[in-house]
Amino acid sequence: MVVVPTERTSAGDPIRTLQLLWRDSTERRRGPRRGLSIDAVVRVATDIADAEGLDAVTMRRVAQELGVVPMTLYTYVPGKAELLDLMLDAAYAGMVHTDTTGQPWRRRVTALAEENTALFDLHPWAATISTSRPPLGPGQMMKYEHELSAFDGLGLDDVEMDDCLTYLLGFVQACARAASDAHTAHHDSAMNDQQWWEANAPLLARVFDEKAYPTAARVGAAAGAAHGSAYDPDHAYAFGLRRILDGFAGLIDDQPDNGGDSTRT
């Protein structure tokens, strides 16, 4: 097994982290001039993560890329935890928010899902970071404001708006995480899905009793055949998004002045 470190945000000193996120620095620097900047550190770390995954982001590696010694980074960032917070908030800040004001709610929700999918496309590592305490930075704020507003005016109360958004984002992140996992598995096992199945098939055929698991055998075969692999991220996303929209419909379309579900695809 390969250990893929899953990091967590906001594990450092909260106040210090907030100051960093909002670049709230009191500009009274007395010592030597700084050779780098927080943004440079965050940018380089993000580039590494984008290209080689979060594992590749080590303090040593980031430092090397910047031409300094590892410990130098600690004058810019209290620790790796805060660096990840900064990376994530910067990634949020870089998202393209499409304006869907006035459009049917299904299209608005779909746009949100797509924006987040695009984020995870650009920064797959972002999906693997746990955000139970999100980085309360400017990027996160803009994102939250934008995304909530997509649910505004649909007759939902405030708590429901948050619920819907959380539910949607959880789905997109779960999809992205699965896709990212599948990609990593594929990459560092030097074995694609087909090879993996072919390697497993003979022994599996011996120990697996088709009579004991009739439904599993039938459905597993059908699903595998349908998308040439055990897991098809795109298919799971498309299926899930349709379920989500239908799931929201009961909450939204019952409301007056949302025009029914005539926008259903």
Add this chain to the structure above:
Amino acid sequence: MVVVPTERTSAGDPIRTLQLLWRDSTERRRGPRRGLSIDAVVRVATDIADAEGLDAVTMRRVAQELGVVPMTLYTYVPGKAELLDLMLDAAYAGMVHTDTTGQPWRRRVTALAEENTALFDLHPWAATISTSRPPLGPGQMMKYEHELSAFDGLGLDDVEMDDCLTYLLGFVQACARAASDAHTAHHDSAMNDQQWWEANAPLLARVFDEKAYPTAARVGAAAGAAHGSAYDPDHAYAFGLRRILDGFAGLIDDQPDNGGDSTRT
């Protein structure tokens, strides 16, 4: 930031892993008798993970608990990756599967969700393991067979059955992961949600411009007040499950002989 290692299943030699999962050992042992057993190793590792989280499961720790030296474990298990595979499959095998044959589909699906929630309640670490290539062991097979059969006879085709199940399980796992993350965050930051907010509030008030983020401010406050915290796992689960059932309804209730959605709660 605290690094919580997120492990991955099935990263070792697939054939060897399968043999271990199915306990497919050719019994020709010539040397000294073994002092332990695979099951003992798996059991101890699971106990540690249950009690202290997946981080606490190190080869050294497991060995110590068993009264042997770390390297001894490697005669039972090729590596840590395979140990986690075995732990996960054993956890699956230990699940209680309630028989809901003949019951309305909403109840059947709800039962599935509850069974999996119970799994993650018992073994929170299980939610944090990525299973893009699931351990193809007996526990997983039984689980898959049981869970698929809940979707059987509802008029879904084979691929749809798999889609629905994958979607449902993804949701429950995402919830459990979020809950587990929240719990870890709470635990090892020595700071509960309220303290965290109180620590952040003053600075946040200074940098956060309510006028710039009106919806975020309003909804965030409402959501926070509704469930005394930024994130309420139980609430998110309940909300999400209702959405899932409504989302499935379009797929299932349109079919004949499912009795409409009279079972809707």
Add this chain to the structure above:
DNA sequence: CAGCAACATTGTACGAGGTACACTGTACAT
């Protein structure tokens, strides 16, 4: 302008974790 204090940067080093490797001893098959 001198000198001090704050700060940036660096080198060294520790501890945790997975596991490779060589060695010792045991028990079964011949």
Add this chain to the structure above:
DNA sequence: ATGTACAGTGTACCTCGTACAATGTTGCTG
């Protein structure tokens, strides 16, 4: 009886985050 396969052990290597102390630089204060 003996050799071989295998269980268990001790040592050691590598990677990673980061603590600590030393060195050098800058700007503020007198």
